[in-house]
Amino acid sequence: MSQVAQKIDADAKAMAMPPDAKQEVKPVKVSKPRIDCIDGCRFALVFPIVIAHFARFGTNNLTALKLLTQENVLVGGFFVISGYVSAYTSTKLGERKAEDKKLANPELFFWQRVMAYYPLHFVVSAIFAPMFIQVERWYNTPWTTSAFRAFLNFSMLQAWFPKEAEIWNQPTWFLSALTFSNLTMPTLVLPQVAQLSKNGLQKLFVALTGISLLQKVSYSETSRFHSSKEHPVNGQVMHPLIWNLTRFHPFWALIEMTMGVAAVRHVMLDTEEDKKKPTTNPLWMFLAAYASLGLRLTKFDFNDAIIRSVLFVPIFTKFLTQIHRDAISANPAPITRFFGSKPMATLGSIAFPMFILHGPIGQIFYKKILAKKIWGAPMPTAFFPFYLLICLGLSHLTNEYFVKNKKVSAISGKVAQFLGNWTEGMLRDRS
Secondary structure (H helix, E strand, O other): OOOHHHHHHHHHHHHHHHHHHOOOOOOOOOOOOHHHHHHHHHHHHHHHHHHHHHHHHHOHHHHHHHHOHHHHHHHHHHHHHHHHHHHHEEOOOOOEEEEEHHHHHHHHHHHHHHHHHHHHHHHHHHHHHHHHHHHHHHOOOOOHHHHHHHHHHHOOHHHHHHHHOOOOOOOHHHHHHHHHHHHHHHHHHHHHOOOOOHHHHHHHHHHHHHHHHHHHOOOOOHHHHOOOOOOOEOEOOHHHHHHHHOOHHHHHHHHHHHHHHHHHHHHHOOOHHHHHHOOOOOOHHHHHHHHHHHHHHOOOOOHHHHHHHHHHHHHHHHHHHHHHHOOOOOOOOHHHHHOHHHHHHHHHOOOHHHHHHHHHHHHHHHHHHHHHHHHOOOOHHHHHHHHHHHHHHHHHHHHHHHHHHHHHHHHHHHHHHHHHHHHOOOOOOOO
């Protein structure tokens, strides 16, 4: 065949082939930029919580105590961030769908999240268990109760029993509630919310805020009338479980984590036109969220539950979306650069160890029955800054030598894989 004939034959074959077959076109992968400023925000939540739990030992000023002791408000921000990060890593950027590979095995997804925090909880609980049990001996707590509390603590089921939610290391009720929410994420929450449009996400956020408000009002009203037979309030006697059930922590966690999911999905669906719009300085929303804590000092005297549901959580969630958009813009605001800086990223990385450790450490210095045995009395007010420094130092060491330890991570991964295989199918609809 002549060269001319070969060329004509080749051209004919090329024309007969569909355009996509002429050259293999690989799909363009959209990478998700790391949003370091979100990690930095964790420290802005945990440090006030650490202060709040033992603030009465750091100051006698009633106004300061009223302002500082709002840990029940601030913890809502942690649930929002948990949902925010979970959705950011498990749903597709710019598409109304979840990451199929990450959610293909919901049992493994669940156990991987649990094993991200359970090892530290287990080790800290094991180390301080003798102390917790000895304190209960001094209070003449029955051994059966101590055994039941040990089971609830190590199995992270304490939040399911509201009366026992704050046993042993009190802040760890958070992990119990978080575990329940993580159980719902891979099947109930993430795949469904990922399908919503921006309009649907806005409606969902409003609905969740309303549901949260109703539950907090119920909690507030029952706490006002909660009493015992020995000390009736307004002449009424109410069974403690009625009050306890209205503060059911896992339900609070699920609502606020889903609010975080809806918020980040709204950002992830931004179009190119949306990205060209000027971003709002996140500073104002950050200040507004924390300013809402000051409402306890006004004549209205709002309680923690109302401030958390109506103001702090919705405003803080809005702040996260603004700082997220600002972080990926051409010229981030100073507050975005501050929270994304290396020092704040480092402090943000110790937020979790600090949250777990500060309870037992605080009990050593300030729990009356324990501190009297060790020190002769709870530590004086002047010691409080040193308590905070001890928490910071031990949290940093724990983070560097345990949380970041590669062997611990490898063992956690293997345990998660084993549990994922063992429970395979339990979270799925098997026909």
